Amino acid sequence: MAGETALEANWLDELGALLGDRLSTSQALREQHGRDESYHPAHAPDAVVFATSTEEVAEIVRICARHRKPVIPFGTGTSLEGHVAALSGGVSLDLSRMNEVLEVNAEDLDCKVQAGVTRKQLNDYIRDTGLFFPIDPGADASLGGMAATGASGTNAVRYGTMRENVLGLTVVMADGSVVHTGGRARKSSAGYDLTRLMVGSEGTLGVITEVRLRLHGIPEAVSSAVCAFPTLEGAVDTAMMVIQSGIPVARMELLDEVQMDAVNRNSKLDYPVQPTIFFEFHGTEASAREQAEMTGEIARDNGGTDFRWATRPEERGKLWQARHDAFYAAIGLRPGAKGWPTDVCVPISRLAECVLETKRDIEETGLLAPIVGHVGDGNFHLVFVVDPDDKAEMEKAAALNDRLVERALRMEGTCTGEHGIGYGKMHLLEQEHGDLLPAMAAIKRALDPLNIMNPGKIVRVDAN
Template identity: 65%
Template structure:
C-alpha cells in the first residue's frame, strides 16, 4: 500500500478551490502529520488539509470518496501506536483549527465542543464555572482524538474513560454524509449505541468533528500525596487492597524506581529512587481526610513511607506535571534514542503478577525500560528506550512486549488499556477477541467504508 500516489491532479485542484492556502503540500508539514510520539517510522500523507467546520470535512470526504483518495484524521499527533501514519498516502485532515467551545450547559453538567479543542483548553475555559472535564491522558491531546482512541488516564479510576464521558458525536462518514449520534440525555434505550461504536474506532469508521461531553463539579477539597516503598511488589499489593477496600481515590499512579530516577533528573525533583505511588483525593474536607487516613494505614502495612503532601494548587500542578512528563523523562535517560511505549490492562487481582513478571523480563533482557501505571484500574505502561538502528535491541523489545501482551490476555486482560490499536497492536486482536469478533469488525468497517478510505490499514487485521 505504501508509496502509492492517490491525490490526483483533479482532486488537488478541487481541494485547492475549497481550502486555498489551508491545503499544504510542504514536506516538513506532511512529515509532521505522518508520525505520532513513538518509534513508528514517518509515513507522510501527500497533503494536509487544515479544516474549520464539519461542512468542510464533509465536502472534502465527498471529493475523496469520488476520487478514491485515502484520508487520515489528525488531532495533535500525540498518539502512540502509529495511528496517524499515512500508509496508503493520500490526504491528512488536520482538525486542530476546529477549536470552538460551542456550548456549556452548567445546570446539566455537559458541553459541546469541536473536535480540535484540547483537554487543557476546555478546562481553562471552564475554570470560573466550578466545572471540569476529568479525562487526563497526560498529553494535551485533542478531545476528538481522545474519543477516537478511547483515551483515559490518571483520573480513570474514579471518573472512567472517554467511553463513559461522551454523550454524543457529530461524525462525517466516508462518503461525506454527516451523522449525529447520542444527545444530551444521560441515558437512552433508543436504537443502537452508535456513539460507543465510534468512540475507539481510531478514525477508521468516520471522522469525529464535534463532541457532547459530561462535565463534573470541581471538588471542594483536593489533596495529592507521594509515598515510596521498599520494593515493587509491596507497592502493587497495597494498591490492590486499596481498590478492593472501595476507597474512592481519584488517582493512583505507580512509578517504578527506574522511572522515579528519570523523573527526578528531568523535573529537578528529589524523591526517593524507589517504587512510588502518587495519590490524589477528591471530595469534602472530611471525606478527603478520611480517604487519606485509610490509605495511609494500608500503605503503612506494606512498608510504605510517610506521605509527602501537596495541597496547594501550584504544588499539585508541579507533582502531576512531573508524572505527565514521565515519557519525556524516560527518553532523556539515553541520548540519540527513541521511546517505544506500550501498555496492557489486567484484572486488578492479576496486577502484581503481571507487573512483576514484566519487570523480570525487562531486567533479564538488559533493556532500559521504566514502568508507570494507572494501577487503580489494572492498567500499566512500559517505555522501552531503544535505538531504532539497533536490530538486536528492537527484537528484544518486541519479544518482551509480545510476552507481556500474551500474559495480559491470558489473565483475562487486554493488549492495550488506553494507547489504542493503530498499527502496533493490530496483530493481537484475534488472540484477544477471537476470529468471529474480528470478522464482525471487518463487516462493520466494510459496511461503513466500502472503499477502505478512512485511515486504511489500522485497527482491523487483514484476512
C-alpha cells in the same frame, strides 16, 4: 506537479479550490503529519488540509471518496501506535483549527466542543463555572482525538475514560454524510449505541468533528500525596488493597524506581528512587481526609513511607505535570534514543502478578524499560527506550512486548488499556480478539466500503 497523472492532480485541484492556502503539499508539513510520538516510522500523506467546520470536513471527505483517496484525521499527533501514519498516502485532515467550545450547560453538567479543542483549553474555558473535565492523557491532546482513540488518564479510576464521558458525537461518514449520535440525556435505550462504536474507532469509520462531553463538579477539597516503597510488590499490593477496600481515590499512579529516577531528573524533583505511588484524593474536607487516612494505613502495612503531601495548587500542578511528562523523562535517560510505549490492562486481582513477572522479564532481558501505570484500574505501561537502528535491540523489545501481552491475556486482560491499536498492535489484537475480527471487518466494510478512512489500522480489509 511532475509525475502525477491528470486524475491525481485533479483531486488536489478540487481540494485546493475548496480550501485555498489551507491545503499544503510541503514536505516538512507532510512528514510532521505522518508521525506520532512513538518510535513508529513516519508515513507522510500526499497532502495536509486544515478544516474549519463540519461542512468543510464533509466536502473534503466527498472529494476523497470520489477519487478513492485515504483520509487520516489528525488532532495534535500525540498518539502512540502509529494512528496518524498515512500508510497508503492520501490526505491528513488536520482538525486543530476547529477549536471552539460550542456550548456549556452548567446546570446539566455537559458541554459540546469542536474536535480540535484540547483538554486544557476546555478546562480553562469552564473554570469559572465550578466544573472540570477529568480525562487527562499525558499530552494536551485534542478532545476529538481523545474520543477517537478511547483515551484515558490518571483520573480514570474515579471518573472513567472517554467511553464513560462522551455523551454524543457529530461524525462525518466515509461518503461525506453527517450523523449525530447520542444526545444530552443521561441514558437512552434508543437503538444501536453508535456513540460507543465511534469512540475508540481511531478514525477508521468516520471523522469526529464535534464531541458532547460529561462534566464534573470541582471537588471541595483536593490533596495529593507521594509514598515510596522498599519493594515493587509492596506498592502494587497497596494499590490493589485500596481498590478492594472501596476507597474512592481519584488518582493512584505507580512508578517503578527506574521511572522515578527519570522523573526526578526531568522535573527537578527529589523523591526517593524507589517504587512510588502518586495519590490524589477528592471530596469534602472530611471525606478527603478519611480517604487519605485509610490509604495511609494500607500503605504503611505494605512498607510504605509516610505521605509526602502536595496540597497547594501549584505543588499539585508540578507533581502531576511530572507524572504526565513520564514518557519524555524516560526517553531522557538515554539521549538520542526513541520511546516505544506499550500498555496492557488486567483484572485488579492479577495486577501484582502481572507487574512483578514483567519486571523480572525486563531485568532478565537487559532492556531499559521503565514501568508506570494507572494501577487503580489495572492498567500499566512500559516505555522501551531503544535505538530503532539496532536490529537486535528492537527484536528483544518486540519479543518482550509479545510476552507482556501474552501474560496479560493469560490473566484475562487486554493488549491495550488505553493506547489503542493503530497499526502497531494489530497483530496483538488478533491474539486477543481473533474470533471478533471478522465482525469488526464487516462493520468497517459496511461503513467504509471504499476503505478510505484511515486504512491499515485496527483491522485489515480490502476495498469493495
